[in-house]
Amino acid sequence: MVAESRPLRADARRNRDRLLQAARDAFAAEGLSVSLDEIARRAGVGPGTLYRHFPTKEALFEAVVHERLDPLLAExxxxxxxDDAGAALFAFVERLVTDAATKADLIDAIASAGAELQTTVATTTAGLWEEIGHLLARAQASGAIRDDIDIADLTAVLSGVLLALRHHANQGANPHRTLAILRDGLRPRPATA
Amino acid sequence: MVAESRPLRADARRNRDRLLQAARDAFAAEGLSVSLDEIARRAGVGPGTLYRHFPTKEALFEAVVHERLDPLLAExxxxxxxDDAGAALFAFVERLVTDAATKADLIDAIASAGAELQTTVATTTAGLWEEIGHLLARAQASGAIRDDIDIADLTAVLSGVLLALRHHANQGANPHRTLAILRDGLRPRPATA
Amino acid sequence: MVAESRPLRADARRNRDRLLQAARDAFAAEGLSVSLDEIARRAGVGPGTLYRHFPTKEALFEAVVHERLDPLLAExxxxxxxDDAGAALFAFVERLVTDAATKADLIDAIASAGAELQTTVATTTAGLWEEIGHLLARAQASGAIRDDIDIADLTAVLSGVLLALRHHANQGANPHRTLAILRDGLRPRPATA
Amino acid sequence: MVAESRPLRADARRNRDRLLQAARDAFAAEGLSVSLDEIARRAGVGPGTLYRHFPTKEALFEAVVHERLDPLLAExxxxxxxDDAGAALFAFVERLVTDAATKADLIDAIASAGAELQTTVATTTAGLWEEIGHLLARAQASGAIRDDIDIADLTAVLSGVLLALRHHANQGANPHRTLAILRDGLRPRPATA
DNA sequence: GATGAATGAGCATTCATTCAT
DNA sequence: AATGAATGAATGCTCATTCAT
Incomplete structure (x- = not known):
């Protein structure tokens, strides 16, 4: 899994990249229902080539998800x-929301993935939620975030907001204002409600 | 021929109900991609019977949506x-969230509706957002809700939360805690930002 | 087959007539592909009633064909x-063509009937061709019609003309001019061609 | 990658030809109502292959029509x-009738086209009638054809005869005798009417 | 490796026919 | 008798996947 095993990667690599790009755009524009033929066409390759790189539709989707998730995970x-755990959590949440707004693409697929492909994608996203859990725990320990929620709650609201921004972006919702609601809602509650 | 409004609706009504129930469950479990044959099978009728009651897939979906939305709209x-505009908005939001939690079904379809079927469903949901807009405006006027958001923002967060509860309910997210985040986030901001 | 066997014919007869009328119109307007539900709807009865009177689609079609053919056969x-055999043949041909032009309906179905329903309808039309054969033989014997054709040829041209008038009537073909070609073509050939 | 115009058309071309052949036979035998699955089955390919070559039923039908019509149009x-306009018209009519007799197939579809698929097929046939109109006009100008008919009349009779030969060929109609009727009917009328 | 043709199960929808009321 | 709901096989078409070239 570590060693680069094969030589002729020049054009193969290029085709793989084109396919990923095309798939990203296509999933973002049409959802999971785009046909693989359409993706291959957009990438300028034959469907057989797509198959060689990604043996199933789910494999392709998962590769796209990875491409999006890996940088986020690293971050x-x-x-x-x-140092500041609360700021760290807010920064990461802001990063996610900004991504969803500007890339305008398959963050939603990451967050939801319907009931259709799931399994492997779910495994892929689990790592992200785990990291967020860490950030949440530290932020709560530092007193920057309310104590009465857990990672499941945050995960729920956060993926919900991402999904919502995807669907409502063109309808006037402003990512920053949406974010403000989330941010204020996560703060520790003042004395009384 | 005399006065009973409809004669042999006994079985027809029963099939219609069964179909709606099966469709509700199927859409909730598998999303819009479930096949009509599958829904008919679950309802224990032939595909022709489904067709008789709901001549297109969209018609079926819309009937399901209506069944969920109409009581909410009335409320x-x-x-x-x-009297208390802020309480009214919170009450309605709570009602929505409770629905999403207990019915555990296609609130998400209502909230997102994907890019797939749209038209009539969109019209149907528009009415709901309009009502929420009313509640929001009054709540803002009364000072119960922060001024720096508009209906698009609320709609986004709200549908996000609903979606999230649907996807994460079985993963431990607690509707009441999720709701708490939203509720506190909507309040007017204290002195500092 | 002779005695009227059943009493309650008042409304039943009326339904039957309505169905025949609706079927006639529908076949004329849409061809054999109209659905029986559509015919029943036009007749203002349920599909079950249609079925009671005509147990298959072909039975209905055949009844319509009979209704058209029987008066022609009698004629x-x-x-x-x-007395004048040649005039008799021409008169009958004219009658057929006029019918096709004014009724603008299913003469074509009679003449062609595609490869779909055939059998029984073919049997029904055979009687008509037989009568025409008689008229032709007599006209040929009297010298009014050329000798070098037989009933199959006449049948062919005649049904072709009927079909053609149905399809081309709205495109400017004039039944009388079309008829003139046929009439002159049937005459005995002058000395040389 | 070098210069052969198309690489693996060997099998594709063969399938396309098989499909056209199967479609030709099937349309001729059963009319437009044959199912595409049946045509695919007869051609020994899957329905998807049919779809690849002809994306709609109409496209398939039109391909079949073109295959028949294009040589006729050229002629x-x-x-x-x-030089001899009358002879030219008769030659073309003879060619049409001969075709209908030997190919024994979907000339009728060309002539009638039903009320079912239309559009593109209609456009295709229009060109043929236009050419025939030319031949008719010249033949009339030269005195070889009666003056009291126009292109619509000729079209009607001609397509009628083609249809008739299709339906009655197996019943003994002789193309040459049928043609004789048409030919003599088209001649200028002698002294008396 | 790449291509694109072929496959065949599957989909939404239709409709002749049957049957409970 | 009449109704109209139910049936289920069939249709035109789609598409993930496989395979010959």
């Missing part, structure tokens, strides 16, 4: 040791 | 003239 | 003993 | 400048 890991 | 309308 | 039989 | 065009 979350880097924040593990930030 | 929202009833709250229009509540 | 042909009446012409069998006409 | 008609070639006759436009013939």
């Amino acid at each position: 979350a890991r880097a924040l593990r040791r930030a | 929202a309308r009833a709250l229009r003239r509540a | 042909a039989r009446a012409l069998r003993r006409a | 008609a065009r070639a006759l436009r400048r013939a």
